Amino acid sequence: MAMFLASGVAVLDSAEAEIFGALDDRFRRIAEHLGARPIISPAMLPAELLTRLDFFANFPHLALPVAMYSEEATARLAGKEGGVPTPEDALEPTDCLLPTATCYGLLMTLRQREIQTSRLLTAIGRCYRNEKVYDGLRRLRAFHMREVVYVGSREGALEHLRKAGEQVRDLARGLGIELDELPATDPFYLDEGSRALLNRLDPVKIEFVAPDGTALGSVNRHRNFFGERLGIEHDGAPAYSSCLAFGVERWVHTLIRTHGGAERALAVVHGSS
């Protein structure tokens, strides 16, 4: 069983770690099948680039800025009387934030580029989200997200998601996991305003949801938003992009829950490959 070092911050035990590894092997195979090149995604994202992506306007509650202690605070902490951080300790910004999704880092690598042919990239990254409630491996503050991002033409972006959806359905079937496919229910899409209305008419994010309501992953169409904001050009115009995302710990949770224990879950994930 996972242990928790802080609220929403888990340590997976050996059996869970093995399931995690075996599942990510499957996700990597899907990424390879979709034609993606693996890269290592950045552990932090520059605030300046996130600003260009309206991150702070859309997700201020998720932001986790990375900061250092000020010189004064460092001296106090290292001194004989100090040693214990307090909320009063002044911080100095690094101008970077912890990622909330892996695709940001992947898309940022292509910024200000004119691409002649489509690009497909994959990475697994640690992601961080502030939540009101944390719930085992289903809802963590720090977790892993593998993504497979497509950048290129509008048709290519749609085709990527069509193929990705097939792959996810096949994988879930092989692992004995029932999946529903539902339009996203993040707060981002749920207000009463314009975005919610347009998303009801034309959902851009579809989640793969397990019977207990856990969203295991999603496919997401960005239209040409990232192409325009990051200056990625394809065919003389802002590139279109789309992504497939897996919440890895949530798959671990669901596989164990579905098969009634880690040992059986491991046998299933090894036996289905």
Place this chain on the structure above:
Amino acid sequence: MDLRETRNTEVDEIVAWIRSKNPDLEGDLLPGTDLIETRLLESLAFLEFVGLLEELSGEPIDVGSLSIDDFRTLDRIAERFL
């Protein structure tokens, strides 16, 4: 002013509104341009756009009964709402 001229004036108003939201837009806005996929009709201004169509058509719009394709191009918008 006949019906066609009225409709042209209304389409011009829609084009002017789209241009006001996309000041960098260069060239003509073609009747078949996909306004949704190109994000010329941005998600954050969608309600405002529906309001504009209600004003131009003089009738309330029940968005629940519509599909995204009804808003996709100038041609389709004119056919559906004007």
